[in-house]
Amino acid sequence: MSDPAARGYAHPEVLVSTDWVAEHQDDPSVRIVESNEDPLVYPSGHLAGAVEIDWALDLNDSLRRDYLDRAGFAKLMRRHGIGNDTTVVFYGDKNNWWACYAFWIFQLFGHTRAKVMDGGSVKWGQEGRALVREVPSWPPSAYVAPERDDSRIRAFRDAVLAHVAAGRPLVDVRSAEEFSGERLHMPAYPNEGALRGGHIPGARSVPWARAIVPETGEFRSAGELAQIYFEEQRLPRQEEIVAYCRIGERSSHTWFVLTYLLGHPRVRNYDGSWTEWGNLVGAPIER
C-alpha cells in the first residue's frame, strides 16, 4: 500500500511506516515498544532496540481489575528509559491489536508523543527486516507521570448504561459469533467469560480486523474505513461513540481507527466490555 501519510487519515502523524522505524532504530529520542498477545513472540525475535510491554503483566493492576496507576506508569516508563519527551512507537502481533491497546493506555496518562508502526510485526517480517533476541537495556529515565485521566477516552458501566438509555451509538468489535451470543468462553477459562451472551442493545457489529488489509497488516485507507464505519454501519461522524469488545483490547484498536484515522472527535473505549456487561445483573442485552 501507499505511505500512511498519503491515505487521507485525519491524523497521519500517529502512524509511521516500517521504513521510518528502520531509520529511527538508533534514535535516542525514539523508543520502540513491542506489545503482543503471544508472550513467546518478543523473546523469539524483535526489532533491535525494542522493549516489550506486556498487556497483562505491565499494564494491568495485579490485584484489582484496572490499569496501572500514576506511580506504576512512571515506574514502567523509567524502567524502559522513556522520558516525557520520548516518542514511543508501538508495534506487535495480531495486526497491532495489542499495540493499540498499549497506545490507548498511554493516552490515559497523556503521553501524546506516541505512534503506531503500520503493519506491525507482520509487515516487518514480510519485508525480511532483521530481528534480534538481545533485550536492550536503556538508561533509566526520570519520567514524571500525571494522574491517570479516565474521563476523556474511557467509559465505565454507569456511563454506558446512560449512553444506551439515550439511544446513542455503540460499536461492538468482537467476532460475529460473540455478537450473536453463540460463543461465550472456553470451558477451561470461565473467569474470562460471561454468564450471558449477545450484545449491548443498539450496538453495530464491526469486527475490529475489518480495519486491516489482511495481506499486509496495514490499516485500510481513510476512504475505505469511512465506507465501513460511516456509510455501511451508519455510525455518526460527530456524536459520541462507545466501543467495546470482551475486555477492551480489541476495541482500543477500533478506538484508534475512529479517533486518529477517521478523526472522530468523541470515541470512548468501554474496557469493562462484555466480561462486565454479560455478567451484570439486569443489564439490557440484545441477540
Add this chain to the structure above:
Amino acid sequence: MPPEIAALPELGDLVSTLSGMDRAARIESLIALAEGYREVPGRLARRPFPEANRVPACESQAYVFAEARPDGRLDFYFAVENPQGISAKALAAILGRTLSGAPLEAITRLPLEVVEWLFGRELSLGKSMGLTGMLLAVQREARTQQTRTETVPA
C-alpha cells in the same frame, strides 16, 4: 498431577518441568520446543490444507493431521500457517512428540487444562482458545480412530 496424564509419561514429565520454571525460563523452553516444530509431511497433506483439518478458533491457522500405525495408534502432524504463531508451533511440537503412538484412550481423557499447565496462566482468552482447539482436534482424531478400530471385524 491428575491421574489422566499419568498414562502419558513424556507429556507428564514435560508438564512437571515447565510448571516448575519461572516465567522467563518457561518462555525460553517453549521457544526451544517451537524450534522443533516440523510441518506435516507432503505425503500426507499439501497446501492449501483441507478445511476439515483446520483447528476451529485458532487464529494462527493451525491444522491437525493423523496417520494410523499398524497397531491402530496414531502419529500426529501439524501445520501452522501464521509465521508469528510461536505458541501454536510449540504446542504442535509438544503434542506431536508426546502423543504420537500413545494409547488412544489416554489421549481422549487428557484434560484441557494441560494447555495452561504447559503455557502458564498469562495467555489471553483468544490464545487459550486456539491452543485448546489444537488439543481438542487431536482428541477428535483419537476418538474417531477408537471408533474405527472398535468396528473393524475380527
